[in-house]
Amino acid sequence: MKVAVIGTGSMGQNHVRLYSDIPNCELVGIADQNIEQTAKLCSLYGGRAYSDYRDLIEKEKPDAVTIALPTFLHKQATMDCLDAGINVLVEKPIAKTVEEAKEMIAEAKRVGKVLQVGHIERFNPAIQQLKDRIADGHLGKIFTIHSRRQSPYPGRITDVGVASDLATHELDMMRNISQSEVTTMTAEVSKVMNTDNEDIVFGLLRFDNGILGILDVNWVTPTKVRKITVTGENGMFKVDYLNQTLSFYSNFAAEQNETKSEWFRTKFGVSEGDYTSFRVEKKEPLRVEIEAFLQCCRDNDTPLVTGEDGLESLALALKIVECGNNCKCRR
Structure with missing residues (x-):
């Protein structure tokens, strides 16, 4: 399974580290506007560096991605990945607003792909x-x-x-x-x-x-x-x-x-x-979470933490x- 990480903040870096170590998946790309940091991570863990995640989607065609961008960017990146037929693990909170979260959930259902939210606990x-x-x-x-x-x-x-x-x-x-x-x-x-x-x-x-x-x-x-x-x-x-x-x-x-x-x-x-x-x-x-996500992608199964779970937590917050x-x- 080809995997990628979009966003290289503290959580994104941990996703990169773990993807590179989990058997039966290949880290093919990492995307972030901070291309210097992205290139450094690629030199340590593999994959190719991109400053624009849309280029990564087009060239690497990953099966699954982690989105660990700032919250206000979650919706657009998730929609772009789902539209490209990619399973998504998006870090919490799922989105900036309830309306954005609902759109993401609807799109995942429309294209038949996994949308898991990173409620790690x-x-x-x-x-x-x-x-x-x-x-x-x-x-x-x-x-x-x-x-x-x-x-x-x-x-x-x-x-x-x-x-x-x-x-x-x-x-x-x-x-x-x-x-x-x-x-x-x-x-x-x-x-x-x-x-x-x-x-x-x-x-x-x-x-x-x-x-x-x-x-x-x-x-x-x-x-x-x-x-x-x-x-x-x-x-x-x-x-x-x-x-x-x-x-x-x-x-x-x-x-x-x-x-x-x-x-x-x-x-x-x-x-x-x-x-x-x-x-x-x-x-x-986080390793347990990622391994569970990848298994859901392979089986096209419902994740332990669904988009609806992420939506409910966001709405309550x-x-x-x-x-x-x-x-x-x-x-």
Whole structure:
């Protein structure tokens, strides 16, 4: 399978590195306006350098591409690739606007090609194990999902705010874990970095199955924090995305009662229990994501993260910003 990468920012460079190392695919080209950097990457990993991705499409005719351009360029590049019969893995957020995302999804369906969105945490081994344990009933009924995604300010991103760049990851994760859609939300946002876009987002979401989601995302923390906790009847799961760890804090009261519907109504419904750290086989999530994408291309199958998933996360992120800016309840 012939593959290519369009965009050589930090994520694009990682896609280049991994494509060059994955068996049964050939990196045929890399495109970016920064031709110096593109040529350097080609010398390290193979393929031919292009300053215009349209030339790459015409001359190399790849079977699949990663699009890792600035967000406002996602739609046009994706449409051009799909029109040329190329499968697309587009980095998140899927697009700048909901309308653009819908056009991309419609085009992928029209031409019958794969459109996968780069919500990388779906492929994190700790998250995959978490999902398996929740599906097995380890947690019982879920009450809350609390997501924290915090970072120093990324000077490389100027066209979107922290909601589109970081919160989309956690919104996708909340939808994926809850297996439900958001019905209501409240939010607060702040701009503290002298930019046009939000740097801090706090959100409270209610899903249609009753689960509460708590979103805590910013670009003003001087260290990376990537954590999610899921609390339910039988205890609380905690995932550290960065270290790929999964732990469980059990509810001792639940362990002592056979009739769950009764014990939780009593004052003894929750008490501290055992702490368990599960073994997680660590893998690079981006590699797992790319390998899954390529397999979908070979099989013409539905990807784990569809265009519709990317659309929903983007729509929620934009709605949170709108809500934070306009929906104020004052005393």
